[in-house]
Amino acid sequence: MFQPALRADCPTGGPSAKLAGMQYSGKVEYAAERKLRERNTRLYRLAHWPIWIWVFFLAPGPLTFSLFAHGFARGNLLWLATVLAGTGLAGLYGQLPGVEPRPYILRFDEDKPNPLYRRICYTFAWNAALSFALLNLSGLAIAAATGAWYLKQIYQYAYFPLCATILLLGAAGKLPRVGSSTRGEGTERRYFYGSVWAATVAQTLLLALWKILPSTRTANLLKLGAFAGALLLMGLAAKRGLLLRTRPILPGESMVAD
Numbered sequence: 001m002f003q004p005a006l007r008a009d010c011p012t013g014g015p016s017a018k019l020a021g022m023q024y025s026g027k028v029e030y031a032a033e034r035k036l037r038e039r040n041t042r043l044y045r046l047a048h049w050p051i052w053i054w055v056f057f058l059a060p061g062p063l064t065f066s067l068f069a070h071g072f073a074r075g076n077l078l079w080l081a082t083v084l085a086g087t088g089l090a091g092l093y094g095q096l097p098g099v100e101p102r103p104y105i106l107r108f109d110e111d112k113p114n115p116l117y118r119r120i121c122y123t124f125a126w127n128a129a130l131s132f133a134l135l136n137l138s139g140l141a142i143a144a145a146t147g148a149w150y151l152k153q154i155y156q157y158a159y160f161p162l163c164a165t166i167l168l169l170g171a172a173g174k175l176p177r178v179g180s181s182t183r184g185e186g187t188e189r190r191y192f193y194g195s196v197w198a199a200t201v202a203q204t205l206l207l208a209l210w211k212i213l214p215s216t217r218t219a220n221l222l223k224l225g226a227f228a229g230a231l232l233l234m235g236l237a238a239k240r241g242l243l244l245r246t247r248p249i250l251p252g253e254s255m256v257a258d
Contacts, residue, residue, distance in 0.1 A: 194235060
């Protein structure tokens, strides 16, 4: 079966990597020039654990909304304890991405089975990146248009259907990094990290503006513009490979997938 050729015409970080039917003019990396790790250090493994604590702590959306709206409550504490125990146990057995004793993916074009724990973790990570950004964007748009805030109702009624949709897509292997094979990791990782960069920066900015600005029609418009603008700018930066881990990783000077 014929598939498009992938070609890079420049050194690492150079401006030209081309896909059949479209052109990518951002920065790239070559797998052969990356330093391979035989094992992950304890510090490296420990540094990745908080990422997955945060991902699964965010999973119950309405509870998370209550945290940011009203502060830490007993329900948040109980859920945090559950997440700490679950992710801690998984980490001890090397069942969290980045917390494994040794890297699972060494060659980014290698066709290896994608372990179940990676598929589960990255599916929930996609939920954390997408669900909150989409729901907050909807709430901001409604507030800017009507002057009224319905975020509580949005999270109460829309979060779980949206979360379930993302989880189903992950279960079907339709999201980057959650397929049955790791062969596309060199490209798929950039979509994932680009989304994480955009969501994290935009959400942090929104939280600051939420605390600083009043709840007026003008302020709501400013919040919407800043939030949407941050998502757009970070997305464009990720597309160009300007952000950490958003450059395509190519196996060499030329490659044809078949």
